Amino acid sequence: MGTIRQGLTQAQAIERIGQEDAAAILRGVAVPGSRALFFTSGLVPAVADSTAQGTARYGGDTYQQSLRVLARIEAVLREVKLDMQDVVVLKIFLAPDPDRRGQIDFEGWFRAYPVYFANAQNPHKVARTTLGVAALARPGLLVEIEAVAVFPE
Numbered sequence: 001m002g003t004i005r006q007g008l009t010q011a012q013a014i015e016r017i018g019q020e021d022a023a024a025i026l027r028g029v030a031v032p033g034s035r036a037l038f039f040t041s042g043l044v045p046a047v048a049d050s051t052a053q054g055t056a057r058y059g060g061d062t063y064q065q066s067l068r069v070l071a072r073i074e075a076v077l078r079e080v081k082l083d084m085q086d087v088v089v090l091k092i093f094l095a096p097d098p099d100r101r102g103q104i105d106f107e108g109w110f111r112a113y114p115v116y117f118a119n120a121q122n123p124h125k126v127a128r129t130t131l132g133v134a135a136l137a138r139p140g141l142l143v144e145i146e147a148v149a150v151f152p153e
Helices: 002-010 054-058 062-079 106-116
Strands: 015-017 028-030 037-039 087-094 126-132 143-150
Touching (some): 028 126, 087 106
Parallel strands (some): 087 126
């Protein structure tokens, strides 16, 4: 960490600390103290079908709900003139899917992540925590995501 601290005092660049392997996430991120951060609240998918029950109400399975939440994050970031390339941290909460015998669909989230990160359009990776939880705020919600982004200099 001493090397990172010394580097941050000399340069105001974000330092993304990668994995030894080719993982799609980072081990950590160092952000210079002069840079402003933007924190989203935990966001869930908007209601897709108010007449539907369960997971269909929010757009379907974990993969579909993840894409819908990431799109909401992207929209919130645009409101403050940021984009997905400015995101440095994600915290993901996944709830059991009743259509999968109550199992949490981590793979659904893992398939959604590269649609927005670590790809040709946005090569940036993020520091990320993915948690399985007992439930989210409303029946049918499978995904909630918090994001932290850094404003440009």
